[in-house]
Amino acid sequence: xxxxxxxxxxxxxxxxxxxxxxxxxxxxxxxxxxxxxxxxxxxxxxxxxxxxxxxxxxxxxxxxxxxxxxxxxxxxxxxxxxxxxxxxxxxxxxxxxxxxxxxxxxxxxxxxxxxxxxxxxxxxxxxxxxxxxxxxxxxxxxxxxxxxxxxxxxxxxxxxxxxxxxxxxxxxxxxxxxxxxxxxxxxxxxxxxxxxxxxxxxxxxxxxxxxxxxxxxxxxxxxxxxxxxxxxxxxxxxxxxxxxxxxxxxxxxxxxxxxxxxxxxxxxxxxxxxxxxxxxxxxxxxxxxxxxxxxxxxxxxxxxxxxxxxxxxxxxxxxxxxxxxxxxxxxxxxxxxxxxxxxxxxxxxxxxxxxxxxxxxxxxxxxxxxxxxxxxxxxxxxxxxxxx
Numbered sequence: 001x002x003x004x005x006x007x008x009x010x011x012x013x014x015x016x017x018x019x020x021x022x023x024x025x026x027x028x029x030x031x032x033x034x035x036x037x038x039x040x041x042x043x044x045x046x047x048x049x050x051x052x053x054x055x056x057x058x059x060x061x062x063x064x065x066x067x068x069x070x071x072x073x074x075x076x077x078x079x080x081x082x083x084x085x086x087x088x089x090x091x092x093x094x095x096x097x098x099x100x101x102x103x104x105x106x107x108x109x110x111x112x113x114x115x116x117x118x119x120x121x122x123x124x125x126x127x128x129x130x131x132x133x134x135x136x137x138x139x140x141x142x143x144x145x146x147x148x149x150x151x152x153x154x155x156x157x158x159x160x161x162x163x164x165x166x167x168x169x170x171x172x173x174x175x176x177x178x179x180x181x182x183x184x185x186x187x188x189x190x191x192x193x194x195x196x197x198x199x200x201x202x203x204x205x206x207x208x209x210x211x212x213x214x215x216x217x218x219x220x221x222x223x224x225x226x227x228x229x230x231x232x233x234x235x236x237x238x239x240x241x242x243x244x245x246x247x248x249x250x251x252x253x254x255x256x257x258x259x260x261x262x263x264x265x266x267x268x269x270x271x272x273x274x275x276x277x278x279x280x281x282x283x284x285x286x287x288x289x290x291x292x293x294x295x296x297x298x299x300x301x302x303x304x305x306x307x308x309x310x311x312x313x314x315x316x317x318x319x320x321x322x323x324x325x326x327x328x329x330x331x332x333x334x335x336x337x338x339x340x341x342x343x344x345x346x347x348x349x350x351x352x353x354x355x356x357x358x359x360x361x362x363x364x365x366x367x368x369x370x371x372x373x374x375x376x377x378x379x380x381x382x383x384x385x386x387x388x
Protein backbone atom coordinates (compact mmCIF):
# COMPACT_ATOMS: atom_id res chain seq x y z
CA UNK A 1 0.00 0.00 0.00
CA UNK A 2 1.29 3.47 -0.89
CA UNK A 3 2.01 6.10 1.73
CA UNK A 4 -0.93 8.18 0.52
CA UNK A 5 -3.29 5.21 0.96
CA UNK A 6 -2.06 4.77 4.51
CA UNK A 7 -2.58 8.44 5.27
CA UNK A 8 -6.19 8.47 4.08
CA UNK A 9 -7.28 5.14 5.56
CA UNK A 10 -5.67 5.84 8.93
CA UNK A 11 -7.26 9.27 9.22
CA UNK A 12 -9.28 8.42 12.33
CA UNK A 13 -6.58 6.26 14.00
CA UNK A 14 -3.92 8.76 14.93
CA UNK A 15 -1.32 9.47 17.55
CA UNK A 16 -1.05 12.66 19.56
CA UNK A 17 -0.44 15.65 17.33
CA UNK A 18 1.33 18.84 18.31
CA UNK A 19 0.34 22.01 16.51
CA UNK A 20 2.49 25.00 15.61
CA UNK A 21 1.10 28.53 15.86
CA UNK A 22 2.57 31.92 15.04
CA UNK A 23 3.24 33.72 18.33
CA UNK A 24 1.47 36.97 19.07
CA UNK A 25 4.76 38.28 20.49
CA UNK A 26 6.72 40.28 17.96
CA UNK A 27 10.37 39.44 17.44
CA UNK A 28 12.38 42.34 18.92
CA UNK A 29 15.15 43.91 16.89
CA UNK A 30 17.80 42.73 19.37
CA UNK A 31 16.35 39.24 19.83
CA UNK A 32 18.81 36.49 20.72
CA UNK A 33 18.75 33.70 18.11
CA UNK A 34 17.47 30.42 19.54
CA UNK A 35 20.79 28.58 19.71
CA UNK A 36 22.70 31.62 20.92
CA UNK A 37 20.79 31.21 24.19
CA UNK A 38 23.26 29.20 26.34
CA UNK A 39 20.55 27.64 28.54
CA UNK A 40 19.14 24.95 26.26
CA UNK A 41 16.22 24.30 28.62
CA UNK A 42 14.77 27.52 27.15
CA UNK A 43 14.88 26.20 23.60
CA UNK A 44 11.34 25.44 22.61
CA UNK A 45 9.12 25.67 19.56
CA UNK A 46 10.82 27.20 16.59
CA UNK A 47 11.21 30.12 14.24
CA UNK A 48 9.60 31.19 10.99
CA UNK A 49 11.48 33.41 8.54
CA UNK A 50 14.41 35.70 9.17
CA UNK A 51 17.86 34.11 9.32
CA UNK A 52 18.17 30.53 10.57
CA UNK A 53 19.74 29.87 13.94
CA UNK A 54 22.10 26.99 13.28
CA UNK A 55 22.26 24.33 15.99
CA UNK A 56 25.87 23.70 15.00
CA UNK A 57 27.34 27.20 14.50
CA UNK A 58 30.14 26.07 12.22
CA UNK A 59 30.36 26.98 8.54
CA UNK A 60 31.49 23.42 7.74
CA UNK A 61 28.40 21.92 9.37
CA UNK A 62 25.59 23.78 7.62
CA UNK A 63 24.23 22.99 4.14
CA UNK A 64 26.46 23.92 1.23
CA UNK A 65 25.60 26.57 -1.32
CA UNK A 66 24.78 23.84 -3.84
CA UNK A 67 22.48 22.09 -1.37
CA UNK A 68 20.60 25.33 -0.75
CA UNK A 69 19.89 25.97 -4.43
CA UNK A 70 16.61 25.26 -6.19
CA UNK A 71 17.03 22.11 -8.28
CA UNK A 72 15.18 23.75 -11.18
CA UNK A 73 16.30 27.40 -11.39
CA UNK A 74 19.43 27.18 -9.18
CA UNK A 75 18.63 30.39 -7.28
CA UNK A 76 19.20 30.38 -3.49
CA UNK A 77 16.39 28.81 -1.49
CA UNK A 78 14.79 30.98 1.18
CA UNK A 79 14.72 29.89 4.83
CA UNK A 80 11.12 29.11 5.78
CA UNK A 81 11.26 27.71 9.31
CA UNK A 82 13.07 25.61 11.88
CA UNK A 83 11.86 23.54 14.83
CA UNK A 84 13.65 22.14 17.88
CA UNK A 85 12.80 18.44 18.15
CA UNK A 86 15.24 16.46 20.34
CA UNK A 87 15.02 12.68 20.76
CA UNK A 88 15.30 11.41 24.32
CA UNK A 89 16.00 7.84 23.24
CA UNK A 90 18.72 8.55 20.67
CA UNK A 91 22.12 9.34 22.18
CA UNK A 92 23.37 11.37 19.23
CA UNK A 93 20.16 13.42 18.99
CA UNK A 94 19.97 14.93 22.47
CA UNK A 95 19.79 18.25 20.63
CA UNK A 96 18.08 18.10 17.25
CA UNK A 97 16.73 20.68 14.83
CA UNK A 98 15.00 20.47 11.45
CA UNK A 99 15.15 23.25 8.84
CA UNK A 100 12.99 23.86 5.77
CA UNK A 101 13.95 26.04 2.79
CA UNK A 102 11.75 26.87 -0.22
CA UNK A 103 12.11 28.40 -3.67
CA UNK A 104 10.67 31.89 -4.26
CA UNK A 105 11.75 32.36 -7.87
CA UNK A 106 9.44 32.31 -10.84
CA UNK A 107 10.13 28.70 -11.75
CA UNK A 108 8.04 25.55 -11.98
CA UNK A 109 9.04 24.47 -8.47
CA UNK A 110 7.73 27.57 -6.67
CA UNK A 111 7.07 26.80 -3.02
CA UNK A 112 8.95 23.51 -3.23
CA UNK A 113 12.22 23.11 -1.40
CA UNK A 114 14.42 21.01 0.87
CA UNK A 115 14.63 19.90 4.49
CA UNK A 116 17.77 19.42 6.60
CA UNK A 117 18.56 17.93 10.01
CA UNK A 118 21.26 18.95 12.48
CA UNK A 119 21.82 17.15 15.78
CA UNK A 120 24.28 16.83 18.64
CA UNK A 121 24.86 14.48 21.58
CA UNK A 122 24.52 15.77 25.13
CA UNK A 123 28.28 16.16 25.42
CA UNK A 124 29.42 18.38 22.57
CA UNK A 125 31.80 21.25 21.87
CA UNK A 126 29.13 23.97 21.71
CA UNK A 127 26.71 23.64 24.64
CA UNK A 128 26.99 22.70 28.31
CA UNK A 129 25.84 19.15 29.17
CA UNK A 130 23.44 20.43 31.83
CA UNK A 131 20.71 23.02 31.56
CA UNK A 132 20.92 26.42 33.20
CA UNK A 133 24.26 27.46 31.74
CA UNK A 134 24.84 31.21 31.47
CA UNK A 135 27.37 31.10 28.65
CA UNK A 136 28.15 29.13 25.52
CA UNK A 137 31.27 27.02 25.24
CA UNK A 138 34.07 28.91 23.49
CA UNK A 139 35.03 27.58 20.08
CA UNK A 140 37.30 29.07 17.49
CA UNK A 141 35.42 28.09 14.35
CA UNK A 142 35.07 30.89 11.84
CA UNK A 143 31.47 31.86 11.08
CA UNK A 144 31.16 33.16 7.55
CA UNK A 145 27.43 33.62 7.09
CA UNK A 146 25.51 35.68 4.55
CA UNK A 147 24.48 39.02 6.06
CA UNK A 148 21.04 38.78 4.46
CA UNK A 149 19.95 35.17 4.86
CA UNK A 150 22.35 33.51 7.33
CA UNK A 151 23.47 30.82 4.89
CA UNK A 152 27.05 29.96 3.96
CA UNK A 153 28.84 33.03 2.55
CA UNK A 154 31.02 32.90 -0.55
CA UNK A 155 32.39 36.44 -0.86
CA UNK A 156 32.56 39.81 0.90
CA UNK A 157 31.39 43.29 0.00
CA UNK A 158 34.04 44.82 -2.27
CA UNK A 159 33.68 48.21 -0.57
CA UNK A 160 33.94 47.42 3.14
CA UNK A 161 35.37 43.88 2.99
CA UNK A 162 33.25 43.02 6.04
CA UNK A 163 29.69 42.12 5.05
CA UNK A 164 29.54 38.64 3.53
CA UNK A 165 27.08 37.12 1.07
CA UNK A 166 26.04 33.81 -0.45
CA UNK A 167 25.01 35.25 -3.83
CA UNK A 168 24.84 38.43 -5.90
CA UNK A 169 21.03 38.39 -5.58
CA UNK A 170 21.27 38.56 -1.79
CA UNK A 171 23.96 41.24 -1.90
CA UNK A 172 21.69 43.44 -4.04
CA UNK A 173 18.73 42.98 -1.72
CA UNK A 174 20.84 43.62 1.38
CA UNK A 175 22.28 46.81 -0.10
CA UNK A 176 18.84 48.43 -0.28
CA UNK A 177 16.26 46.60 1.85
CA UNK A 178 18.88 45.36 4.32
CA UNK A 179 20.31 48.86 4.73
CA UNK A 180 23.95 48.11 3.94
CA UNK A 181 24.07 51.22 1.72
CA UNK A 182 23.78 53.20 4.97
CA UNK A 183 26.29 51.22 7.05
CA UNK A 184 28.94 50.15 4.53
CA UNK A 185 31.25 53.09 5.28
CA UNK A 186 30.96 52.45 9.02
CA UNK A 187 31.80 48.78 8.49
CA UNK A 188 34.86 49.86 6.51
CA UNK A 189 35.97 52.26 9.21
CA UNK A 190 35.55 49.87 12.15
CA UNK A 191 36.23 46.65 10.23
CA UNK A 192 33.30 45.10 12.07
CA UNK A 193 29.81 44.34 10.85
CA UNK A 194 27.11 46.90 11.71
CA UNK A 195 23.42 46.72 10.86
CA UNK A 196 21.04 49.60 10.23
CA UNK A 197 18.42 49.51 13.00
CA UNK A 198 15.63 50.84 10.80
CA UNK A 199 16.35 48.35 8.04
CA UNK A 200 16.67 45.49 10.53
CA UNK A 201 13.25 46.31 11.99
CA UNK A 202 11.74 46.37 8.51
CA UNK A 203 13.33 43.05 7.63
CA UNK A 204 11.81 41.44 10.74
CA UNK A 205 8.31 42.74 10.12
CA UNK A 206 8.13 42.75 6.31
CA UNK A 207 10.96 40.62 4.97
CA UNK A 208 12.33 41.05 1.46
CA UNK A 209 12.43 39.31 -1.89
CA UNK A 210 14.56 36.52 -0.47
CA UNK A 211 13.87 36.60 3.28
CA UNK A 212 10.53 35.95 4.94
CA UNK A 213 9.27 38.10 7.84
CA UNK A 214 10.40 36.69 11.18
CA UNK A 215 8.06 35.12 13.75
CA UNK A 216 8.29 32.93 16.82
CA UNK A 217 6.67 29.51 16.45
CA UNK A 218 4.79 28.20 19.48
CA UNK A 219 3.78 24.58 20.02
CA UNK A 220 0.63 23.24 21.68
CA UNK A 221 -1.27 19.94 21.71
CA UNK A 222 -4.14 19.39 19.33
CA UNK A 223 -7.49 19.22 21.18
CA UNK A 224 -8.97 15.75 21.63
CA UNK A 225 -12.11 16.34 19.62
CA UNK A 226 -12.59 13.15 17.61
CA UNK A 227 -16.31 12.82 18.33
CA UNK A 228 -17.04 16.43 17.42
CA UNK A 229 -14.78 16.14 14.40
CA UNK A 230 -16.63 13.10 13.11
CA UNK A 231 -19.93 14.92 13.51
CA UNK A 232 -18.57 17.85 11.50
CA UNK A 233 -17.20 15.58 8.82
CA UNK A 234 -20.41 13.60 8.39
CA UNK A 235 -22.40 16.80 7.94
CA UNK A 236 -19.91 18.36 5.53
CA UNK A 237 -19.53 15.27 3.39
CA UNK A 238 -23.29 14.96 3.06
CA UNK A 239 -23.61 18.62 2.10
CA UNK A 240 -20.79 18.45 -0.42
CA UNK A 241 -22.16 15.30 -2.06
CA UNK A 242 -25.54 16.99 -2.50
CA UNK A 243 -24.44 20.43 -3.63
CA UNK A 244 -20.68 20.30 -4.41
CA UNK A 245 -20.62 23.86 -3.14
CA UNK A 246 -21.42 24.74 0.47
CA UNK A 247 -22.21 28.33 1.40
CA UNK A 248 -20.38 29.83 4.33
CA UNK A 249 -23.48 30.15 6.52
CA UNK A 250 -24.07 26.38 6.23
CA UNK A 251 -20.64 25.44 7.51
CA UNK A 252 -20.93 24.71 11.21
CA UNK A 253 -17.32 25.38 12.07
CA UNK A 254 -15.10 28.22 13.24
CA UNK A 255 -13.52 28.82 9.85
CA UNK A 256 -14.98 30.19 6.63
CA UNK A 257 -14.80 28.57 3.24
CA UNK A 258 -13.63 31.84 1.70
CA UNK A 259 -10.61 31.96 4.01
CA UNK A 260 -9.64 28.41 3.18
CA UNK A 261 -10.26 28.74 -0.53
CA UNK A 262 -8.00 31.79 -0.57
CA UNK A 263 -5.30 29.89 1.30
CA UNK A 264 -5.63 26.75 -0.79
CA UNK A 265 -5.75 28.11 -4.32
CA UNK A 266 -9.18 29.65 -4.88
CA UNK A 267 -10.81 26.41 -6.02
CA UNK A 268 -14.48 25.49 -5.64
CA UNK A 269 -14.15 21.88 -6.80
CA UNK A 270 -14.12 19.95 -3.53
CA UNK A 271 -13.19 16.35 -2.85
CA UNK A 272 -13.62 14.21 0.29
CA UNK A 273 -9.99 14.64 1.33
CA UNK A 274 -10.42 18.41 1.17
CA UNK A 275 -13.44 18.05 3.48
CA UNK A 276 -11.35 16.02 5.92
CA UNK A 277 -8.73 18.73 5.87
CA UNK A 278 -11.27 21.51 6.48
CA UNK A 279 -12.86 19.55 9.29
CA UNK A 280 -9.64 18.68 11.08
CA UNK A 281 -8.16 22.16 11.07
CA UNK A 282 -11.45 23.91 11.86
CA UNK A 283 -11.03 23.33 15.59
CA UNK A 284 -7.66 25.14 15.62
CA UNK A 285 -7.85 27.21 12.48
CA UNK A 286 -4.70 29.27 13.15
CA UNK A 287 -2.39 26.25 13.12
CA UNK A 288 0.46 26.51 10.63
CA UNK A 289 2.28 23.26 11.42
CA UNK A 290 1.35 19.71 12.48
CA UNK A 291 3.94 17.51 14.23
CA UNK A 292 3.70 13.82 15.09
CA UNK A 293 7.00 12.02 14.65
CA UNK A 294 6.81 8.68 12.83
CA UNK A 295 3.46 7.54 14.27
CA UNK A 296 0.81 9.61 12.53
CA UNK A 297 -0.70 10.07 9.10
CA UNK A 298 -0.28 13.13 6.93
CA UNK A 299 -3.31 15.41 6.79
CA UNK A 300 -3.38 15.93 3.04
CA UNK A 301 -5.11 19.07 1.79
CA UNK A 302 -6.72 17.30 -1.17
CA UNK A 303 -6.54 13.99 -3.03
CA UNK A 304 -4.08 15.07 -5.74
CA UNK A 305 -0.36 15.44 -5.31
CA UNK A 306 -0.03 13.01 -2.39
CA UNK A 307 3.02 10.78 -2.07
CA UNK A 308 2.84 8.06 -4.71
CA UNK A 309 4.86 4.98 -3.87
CA UNK A 310 7.41 4.65 -1.14
CA UNK A 311 9.25 7.52 0.52
CA UNK A 312 12.96 7.12 -0.29
CA UNK A 313 15.09 5.71 2.54
CA UNK A 314 17.74 7.76 4.29
CA UNK A 315 20.65 8.36 1.92
CA UNK A 316 23.13 8.24 4.81
CA UNK A 317 22.22 4.97 6.56
CA UNK A 318 19.53 3.33 4.43
CA UNK A 319 16.93 3.35 7.21
CA UNK A 320 13.25 3.96 6.60
CA UNK A 321 11.97 7.51 6.58
CA UNK A 322 8.59 8.33 8.11
CA UNK A 323 6.41 11.40 8.42
CA UNK A 324 7.56 13.82 11.12
CA UNK A 325 5.78 17.11 10.44
CA UNK A 326 3.93 19.12 7.82
CA UNK A 327 3.61 22.82 7.05
CA UNK A 328 0.10 24.07 6.32
CA UNK A 329 -1.02 26.72 3.80
CA UNK A 330 -2.19 28.98 6.62
CA UNK A 331 1.47 29.94 7.13
CA UNK A 332 1.35 31.87 3.85
CA UNK A 333 -0.85 34.47 5.56
CA UNK A 334 2.16 35.49 7.71
CA UNK A 335 4.81 35.64 4.97
CA UNK A 336 3.95 38.86 3.10
CA UNK A 337 4.10 37.01 -0.21
CA UNK A 338 2.32 39.88 -2.00
CA UNK A 339 4.76 42.60 -0.90
CA UNK A 340 7.38 44.23 -3.12
CA UNK A 341 11.11 44.42 -2.66
CA UNK A 342 14.02 46.04 -4.42
CA UNK A 343 14.09 43.13 -6.85
CA UNK A 344 10.46 43.37 -7.94
CA UNK A 345 6.99 42.23 -7.06
CA UNK A 346 6.35 39.09 -5.06
CA UNK A 347 2.97 37.67 -6.04
CA UNK A 348 1.04 34.87 -4.38
CA UNK A 349 2.41 32.61 -7.11
CA UNK A 350 5.95 33.34 -5.98
CA UNK A 351 5.50 30.95 -3.10
CA UNK A 352 2.53 28.70 -2.40
CA UNK A 353 1.72 25.16 -1.43
CA UNK A 354 -1.06 22.89 -0.28
CA UNK A 355 1.17 21.28 2.31
CA UNK A 356 4.91 20.67 2.71
CA UNK A 357 5.56 17.28 4.32
CA UNK A 358 8.86 16.33 5.96
CA UNK A 359 9.82 12.65 6.26
CA UNK A 360 12.86 11.96 8.43
CA UNK A 361 15.20 9.05 9.14
CA UNK A 362 13.66 6.84 11.85
CA UNK A 363 17.14 6.12 13.21
CA UNK A 364 18.03 9.83 13.20
CA UNK A 365 21.46 8.69 12.05
CA UNK A 366 24.39 10.81 13.05
CA UNK A 367 27.05 12.38 10.86
CA UNK A 368 29.49 14.11 13.18
CA UNK A 369 28.92 17.87 13.18
CA UNK A 370 27.29 17.81 9.74
CA UNK A 371 23.82 18.29 8.31
CA UNK A 372 21.72 15.53 6.79
CA UNK A 373 19.17 16.20 4.08
CA UNK A 374 15.75 14.69 4.70
CA UNK A 375 12.87 14.12 2.29
CA UNK A 376 10.42 16.98 1.68
CA UNK A 377 7.27 16.31 -0.34
CA UNK A 378 5.43 19.23 -1.92
CA UNK A 379 1.67 18.98 -2.40
CA UNK A 380 0.47 21.83 -4.65
CA UNK A 381 -2.22 24.25 -3.58
CA UNK A 382 -5.77 23.02 -4.02
CA UNK A 383 -6.51 24.26 -7.53
CA UNK A 384 -7.51 22.90 -10.91
CA UNK A 385 -3.95 23.03 -12.24
CA UNK A 386 -1.60 20.76 -10.36
CA UNK A 387 2.15 21.43 -10.59
CA UNK A 388 3.89 18.22 -11.57
